[in-house]
Amino acid sequence: MKKLITANEMKTILAKQGPSGVPADAQLTPIARDLLKDAQRKGGTAIKGGASAKASEPVVPDYEYKWTPGSDPQSPADLQAFYHSKEITTLRERMADIGQRIWNKDYVDGNGGNLTIRVGDNLVLCTPTLISKGFMSAEDMCMVDMNGTQLAGTRKRTSEVMTHIGIMKRQPKAKACCHAHPPHATAFAVASVVPPTCMIPEAEVFLGQIGMAPYQTPGSPENADTVGEIGVNHQSVLMENHGVITWGKDIEDAYWKMENTDAYCKTVWIASQLKGGQLKTISGPQAKELIGIRKALGMDDYRENWKECELCDNSDFRPGVICGVPPVAAANGEQPEYDDSAEALVQQITNEVMKAF
Numbered sequence: 001m002k003k004l005i006t007a008n009e010m011k012t013i014l015a016k017q018g019p020s021g022v023p024a025d026a027q028l029t030p031i032a033r034d035l036l037k038d039a040q041r042k043g044g045t046a047i048k049g050g051a052s053a054k055a056s057e058p059v060v061p062d063y064e065y066k067w068t069p070g071s072d073p074q075s076p077a078d079l080q081a082f083y084h085s086k087e088i089t090t091l092r093e094r095m096a097d098i099g100q101r102i103w104n105k106d107y108v109d110g111n112g113g114n115l116t117i118r119v120g121d122n123l124v125l126c127t128p129t130l131i132s133k134g135f136m137s138a139e140d141m142c143m144v145d146m147n148g149t150q151l152a153g154t155r156k157r158t159s160e161v162m163t164h165i166g167i168m169k170r171q172p173k174a175k176a177c178c179h180a181h182p183p184h185a186t187a188f189a190v191a192s193v194v195p196p197t198c199m200i201p202e203a204e205v206f207l208g209q210i211g212m213a214p215y216q217t218p219g220s221p222e223n224a225d226t227v228g229e230i231g232v233n234h235q236s237v238l239m240e241n242h243g244v245i246t247w248g249k250d251i252e253d254a255y256w257k258m259e260n261t262d263a264y265c266k267t268v269w270i271a272s273q274l275k276g277g278q279l280k281t282i283s284g285p286q287a288k289e290l291i292g293i294r295k296a297l298g299m300d301d302y303r304e305n306w307k308e309c310e311l312c313d314n315s316d317f318r319p320g321v322i323c324g325v326p327p328v329a330a331a332n333g334e335q336p337e338y339d340d341s342a343e344a345l346v347q348q349i350t351n352e353v354m355k356a357f
């Protein structure tokens with residue numbers, strides 16, 4: 001059996017022996033393969049973090065797929081050749097890899113979730129329908145045009161690809177999307193609670209403000225339009241009563257946003273159980289500074305011209321109050337607000353106690 005070399009093992013081999021130390025018939029994980037390619041391109045042996053790494057230019061792997069505009073393959077034969085090309089096969093392997101990660105993290109169950117990578121003006125790779133994301137291979141992936149028409153791949157494409165394309169059509173920087181149902185973030189989507197801002201600096205920089213899209217049937221054109229509009233300004237969108245979709249410059253980046261979103265929602269949820277839900281936020285000027293860092297890292301933020309006092313306005317986020325919505329008020333469709341009946345009861349008891357003295 002061929003030896004499978006992981007990214008960490010590759011780093012060690014490259015640091016000690018250079019690219020020539022990798023057995024010719026070894027099987028490589030997608031990230032290990034990228035590390036090897038980088039080392040071969042640089043012609044050196046130094047990999048950051050390696051045991052005997054020489055001082056050299058730090059390696060920052062670039063996973064973004066860049067095509068030449070106007071160069072999409074057109075004929076059925078050219079489309080097949082493109083789908084089976086080395087570059088596209090690497091991306092399909094990477095999708096299978098990310099599928100395993102979202103499944104291992106419990107972000108999807110059953111056949112839930114889907115992934116896409118834009119690979120042309122009018123070409124998108126996507127995961128197939130009715131498959132566990134934890135058990136996909138590169139051969140399972142489909143290729144569609146921007147209308148969702150399947151062009152390559154033997155399995156049927158996911159119906160939710162249209163939601164991803166809804167974002168890609170409106171936001172050219174969205175080169176890949178990740179959709180999943182991670183429990184903490186999906187809980188916010190089911191409760192229709194927009195996660196507050198200004199709680200954790202890394203979330204402000206790498207995630208930006210999380211958006212909320214009103215419920216539409218998954219896979220419908222209406223959902224593609226609704227989520228597509230919200231996705232222009234938000235790299236992470238909660239879809240009411242459904243789940244989360246994130247986008248990035250490549251599939252790894254889109255996946256990171258998914259991790260960031262669920263971890264953020266989990267932390268905010270736990271924190272909201274403490275101190276009566278009174279959460280501490282950073283200040284407006286501090287938030288402004290973080291948005292500046294986000295921009296410097298190449299990520300837009302539609303809030304960059306907002307006033308500082310608006311950046312950390314979480315007045316709609318009242319976790320303790322939301323938990324206390326009287327069932328009758330909720331059934332009548334009233335907005336969550338302070339529980340008047342409880343307040344009146346407290347007042348009545350206070351009055352009785354005061355009278356006793």
Ligand SMILES: [Zn+2]
Binds near residue numbers: 113160181218
């Ligand atoms: Zn879904």
